[in-house]
Amino acid sequence: MIDNPIASDYTTIAVLNTEEGLALVGSSALSLDKRVRENLVSTEKEAKGTKGQHAEEKVIQLAKEEKLSPTEIGASRPICLDCEELLEENNILTKTKFSGKKSKKRQ
Numbered sequence: 480m481i482d483n484p485i486a487s488d489y490t491t492i493a494v495l496n497t498e499e500g501l502a503l504v505g506s507s508a509l510s511l512d513k514r515v516r517e518n519l520v521s522t523e524k525e526a527k528g529t530k531g532q533h534a535e536e537k538v539i540q541l542a543k544e545e546k547l548s549p550t551e552i553g554a555s556r557p558i559c560l561d562c563e564e565l566l567e568e569n570n571i572l573t574k575t576k577f578s579g580k581k582s583k584k585r586q
């Protein structure tokens with residue numbers, strides 16, 4: 480998913496894997512790009528969240544709502560400082576780089 484070329488420059492896509500085998504997919508846009516949504520398989524679920532939330536926040540929030548156990552997250556852009564802290568709090572691993580900065584615009 481994360482290597483998908485349509486994960487465009489300005490929209491962050493995050494994929495959160497869970498112990499339960501369901502992968503949660505979210506974007507920094509209000510909803511997933513139609514072409515991304517159409518490519519979701521049965522073990523993947525869209526995390527909708529609310530406006531202004533980061534992709535990472537949306538997938539982690541959905542995992543909590545669904546009482547899933549997150550294991551690892553991947554994002555299409557470097558993870559901001561706020562989300563990095565969120566990952567630490569929830570013991571979620573990632574191979575994505577951290578930006579080490581707060582996000583300038585919360586979108």
Ligand SMILES: [Zn+2]
Nearest residue numbers: 533559561562
């Ligand atoms: Zn973030």
